[in-house]
Amino acid sequence: MGSLLIANVVLDGRAVDIRCEGGRIAAIEPRTDDGDRAVRADADEVLDGRGCTARAPLINSHTHAAMTLFRGGGDDLPLMEWLETRVWPYEEQITDDEVYAGTRLAIVEMVRAGTVFFNDMYWHPRAVIRAVEDSGVRACIGKAFFDHGDTARAQPLRADYEDLFAEAAGHSDRVTLSVSTHSIYTVSEGSLRWAGELAAANDAVFHIHLSETEAEVDDCRREHGASPVEYLDRLGLLSERTIAAHTVWLSDDDVRLLGERGVVCAHNPVSNMKLAIGGVYPYAKLRDAGAVCAIATDGAGSNNNLDLLEELKIAALLQKQHEGDPTALPADEALAMADANPAHAFGLSGPRLEVGREADLILIDRERPELTPGHSLASDLVYSAGGAVVDSTVCAGRVLMRHREIEGEDEIIAAARAAAESMFSRVDA
Amino acid sequence: MGSLLIANVVLDGRAVDIRCEGGRIAAIEPRTDDGDRAVRADADEVLDGRGCTARAPLINSHTHAAMTLFRGGGDDLPLMEWLETRVWPYEEQITDDEVYAGTRLAIVEMVRAGTVFFNDMYWHPRAVIRAVEDSGVRACIGKAFFDHGDTARAQPLRADYEDLFAEAAGHSDRVTLSVSTHSIYTVSEGSLRWAGELAAANDAVFHIHLSETEAEVDDCRREHGASPVEYLDRLGLLSERTIAAHTVWLSDDDVRLLGERGVVCAHNPVSNMKLAIGGVYPYAKLRDAGAVCAIATDGAGSNNNLDLLEELKIAALLQKQHEGDPTALPADEALAMADANPAHAFGLSGPRLEVGREADLILIDRERPELTPGHSLASDLVYSAGGAVVDSTVCAGRVLMRHREIEGEDEIIAAARAAAESMFSRVDA
Numbered sequence: 001m002g003s004l005l006i007a008n009v010v011l012d013g014r015a016v017d018i019r020c021e022g023g024r025i026a027a028i029e030p031r032t033d034d035g036d037r038a039v040r041a042d043a044d045e046v047l048d049g050r051g052c053t054a055r056a057p058l059i060n061s062h063t064h065a066a067m068t069l070f071r072g073g074g075d076d077l078p079l080m081e082w083l084e085t086r087v088w089p090y091e092e093q094i095t096d097d098e099v100y101a102g103t104r105l106a107i108v109e110m111v112r113a114g115t116v117f118f119n120d121m122y123w124h125p126r127a128v129i130r131a132v133e134d135s136g137v138r139a140c141i142g143k144a145f146f147d148h149g150d151t152a153r154a155q156p157l158r159a160d161y162e163d164l165f166a167e168a169a170g171h172s173d174r175v176t177l178s179v180s181t182h183s184i185y186t187v188s189e190g191s192l193r194w195a196g197e198l199a200a201a202n203d204a205v206f207h208i209h210l211s212e213t214e215a216e217v218d219d220c221r222r223e224h225g226a227s228p229v230e231y232l233d234r235l236g237l238l239s240e241r242t243i244a245a246h247t248v249w250l251s252d253d254d255v256r257l258l259g260e261r262g263v264v265c266a267h268n269p270v271s272n273m274k275l276a277i278g279g280v281y282p283y284a285k286l287r288d289a290g291a292v293c294a295i296a297t298d299g300a301g302s303n304n305n306l307d308l309l310e311e312l313k314i315a316a317l318l319q320k321q322h323e324g325d326p327t328a329l330p331a332d333e334a335l336a337m338a339d340a341n342p343a344h345a346f347g348l349s350g351p352r353l354e355v356g357r358e359a360d361l362i363l364i365d366r367e368r369p370e371l372t373p374g375h376s377l378a379s380d381l382v383y384s385a386g387g388a389v390v391d392s393t394v395c396a397g398r399v400l401m402r403h404r405e406i407e408g409e410d411e412i413i414a415a416a417r418a419a420a421e422s423m424f425s426r427v428d429a
Numbered sequence: 430m431g432s433l434l435i436a437n438v439v440l441d442g443r444a445v446d447i448r449c450e451g452g453r454i455a456a457i458e459p460r461t462d463d464g465d466r467a468v469r470a471d472a473d474e475v476l477d478g479r480g481c482t483a484r485a486p487l488i489n490s491h492t493h494a495a496m497t498l499f500r501g502g503g504d505d506l507p508l509m510e511w512l513e514t515r516v517w518p519y520e521e522q523i524t525d526d527e528v529y530a531g532t533r534l535a536i537v538e539m540v541r542a543g544t545v546f547f548n549d550m551y552w553h554p555r556a557v558i559r560a561v562e563d564s565g566v567r568a569c570i571g572k573a574f575f576d577h578g579d580t581a582r583a584q585p586l587r588a589d590y591e592d593l594f595a596e597a598a599g600h601s602d603r604v605t606l607s608v609s610t611h612s613i614y615t616v617s618e619g620s621l622r623w624a625g626e627l628a629a630a631n632d633a634v635f636h637i638h639l640s641e642t643e644a645e646v647d648d649c650r651r652e653h654g655a656s657p658v659e660y661l662d663r664l665g666l667l668s669e670r671t672i673a674a675h676t677v678w679l680s681d682d683d684v685r686l687l688g689e690r691g692v693v694c695a696h697n698p699v700s701n702m703k704l705a706i707g708g709v710y711p712y713a714k715l716r717d718a719g720a721v722c723a724i725a726t727d728g729a730g731s732n733n734n735l736d737l738l739e740e741l742k743i744a745a746l747l748q749k750q751h752e753g754d755p756t757a758l759p760a761d762e763a764l765a766m767a768d769a770n771p772a773h774a775f776g777l778s779g780p781r782l783e784v785g786r787e788a789d790l791i792l793i794d795r796e797r798p799e800l801t802p803g804h805s806l807a808s809d810l811v812y813s814a815g816g817a818v819v820d821s822t823v824c825a826g827r828v829l830m831r832h833r834e835i836e837g838e839d840e841i842i843a844a845a846r847a848a849a850e851s852m853f854s855r856v857d858a
Contacts, residue, residue, distance in 0.1 A: 370736075
């Protein structure tokens with residue numbers, strides 16, 4: 001990997017040059033001249049940062065990336081009708097190449113909107129790994145594990161999961177693996193225990209949908225005499241490496257437990273509102289209890305985009321509306337849900353761009369009308385901007401988007417369209 | 430005004446050429462060849478529509494355009510603290526030129542996001558008129574009228590308002606005037622009656638904030654023995670030319686009255702959520718009662734952008750979440766809130782692009798990743814797209830944005846930044 005010079009960009013209010021070598025930030029040098037003079041070309045590659053502010057990229061703590069193929073294919077439907085008629089019949093037959101195509105499209109959208117890391121749960125994980133390797137982003141990748149309480153069914157699935165971890169040595173350091181059991185109601189207690197052991201043995205993230213619906217909580221209390229959070233804790237599955245997606249139907253005891261264990265609670269406000277699941281993520285309670293509050297898009301099937309800046313705005317609006325308090329979830333705390341808060345759990349550096357850190361960063365185009373007049377960048381990013389304010393995206397010292405251009409984007413879009421068409425026509429036939 | 434040829438664009442699923450003359454659509458001709466051949470240049474101006482779908486632009490039914498200058502200057506604050514410390518002290522001293530600069534910036538944002546008509550209520554209406562005339566969009570413009578129950582204060586304000594209407598003959602047909610009384614709690618009964626007469630005499634829209642907060646409703650019941658809606662109806666102020674902004678704290682009787690009178694109820698979901706005003710726009714009840722349901726951004730001070738596609742998504746999400754029903758406010762009904770529903774009240778044609786209609790239209794870039802794979806354009810526009818999917822914007826046969834480029838945009842942004850700086854530093858000094 002060659003060297004990259006990000007020239008004449010604003011960082012923490014100063015004009016600087018940022019030098020990247022070997023995928024890390026090697027130097028941050030103040031500019032004595034912040035005018036329009038030509039940038040120095042003493043690097044293998046130069047990215048002109050004039051008019052832009054550099055900052056950390058955003059972290060998407062829960063998604064099903066390949067579900068871009070389902071976008072717009074089943075909106076305004078009740079949850080079960082959507083799943084049973086518009087998702088599951090297709091997912092049963094989805095191919096490796098279709099998952100690859102859908103994931104590449106998702107990565108294009110994320111890179112355009114300033115995200116270079118996502119925590120994924122989906123089918124055909126080897127196709128997801130291939131998409132991440134080929135595109136230059138980072139991801140924590142888990143295969144969606146369901147056994148529906150059927151032990152015979154569980155055995156080959158567990159074996160395949162263990163194989164996946166056995167192959168990990170072949171991946172670049174941009175790929176990590178998680179153990180992603182779908183939920184407490186689709187996975188047997190035996191498989192949940194196995195999942196915890198597999199995650200511990202591999203020092204991997206444990207990823208699960210948790211307390212998403214009222215029915216999940218009611219059924220769990222009936223079956224296990226405990227809430228879903230208490231049940232997982234009893235199995236030893238709550239820790240700082242647990243990513244719990246949704247966590248909207250929580251008792252105060254649940255909140256306390258999630259806080260004590262330092263669980264990452266991945267909030268998906270758009271998906272929750274769109275599917276009308278009723279509960280609202282108790283942001284302030286989780287924060288105060290010590291849980292790690294993080295933001296996520298969920299899959300494009302229930303969002304329907306992958307723009308974390310839009311997601312942060314909706315998260316802040318939902319908290320204010322639900323709490324009846326305009327000061328709830330202020331802009332700087334919202335932004336932390338997309339960088340500082342979840343970074344550690346995924347083995348990433350925090351949002352501070354400094355020498356030695358991985359060279360992951362985005363350039364924000366301060367000349368955009370929606371960032372004018374510019375009273376507060378945090379406010380403008382959360383309440384006014386969408387992903388379109390991201391001018392350039394860098395991951396591991398490689399420029400993935402340069403002034404809004406991504407190499408190969410047209411081909412990726414065409415391939416995703418073809419994959420969706422082929423999948424839907426095959427099943428509908 | 431010359432002729433415009435929009436070449437090789439998709440309209441209602443067919444490739445066509447759209448010819449505009451004298452500000453109207455003069456012809457829509459099917460393309461026998463929808464390939465990539467060079468467009469015919471037998472018009473004064475040609476806009477290449479390849480890869481795009483044409484549709485009606487969006488209507489913003491309630492805003493305070495020049496408040497772009499306040500964007501990001503007072504977020505995450507309680508309503509009264511925001512108004513008293515971050516808005517009113519500045520608005521008292523805002524100049525004509527500052528309002529012009531802020532309105533030009535707002536128009537750039539709206540044009541970028543596919544809006545060419547907005548219903549405005551603000552100070553210095555002559556500056557707003559100038560901004561609309563200079564930029565090529567359409568607007569219904571009202572001066573914010575407050576008399577705070579002070580009859581002596583009301584007289585010169587009324588006289589100025591009447592002067593404004595007397596000057597109307599000098600405006601282009603893109604400018605209409607409204608009578609915009611701020612609210613029932615800031616305007617005396619006498620001035621409300623006067624406003625109704627002025628609107629009737631000029632066949633103008635009557636525009637007011639209505640039932641935005643619980644306090645407004647409680648105070649009105651105490652003072653007038655009626656809800657704000659009933660009080661306005663008693664004064665004869667509810668009609669098909671009434672634009673009532675917010676309408677979130679409504680009784681069932683209020684809903685029935687708004688429906689019977691055919692009032693345009695302008696919904697501002699982002700502003701309502703951001704300011705935590707508590708009430709939720711009763712969409713289905715208003716629709717069923719016969720009221721005109723419309724979408725709006727409110728001012729950028731409480732939004733903080735002017736992107737109606739984002740607003741529609743949040744409107745749909747809020748209805749689903751509040752009603753506990755994922756089928757509430759489906760995508761096609763949401764889109765109608767931005768075109769078909771409010772068009773008539775503002776004297777505009779409906780969303781159908783046909784010969785004879787004013788040549789106002791937008792081109793949607795179907796090659797965008799967030800519109801892929803493209804199962805449903807309505808769904809994709811509401812749930813996935815932001816304004817960035819708009820490739821080009823045409824108003825009255827003039828191309829205001831061509832393939833994302835707006836003439837003079839950089840100067841408008843710089844002028845708005847300077848205006849905000851000058852306004853804030855003058856008052857803070």
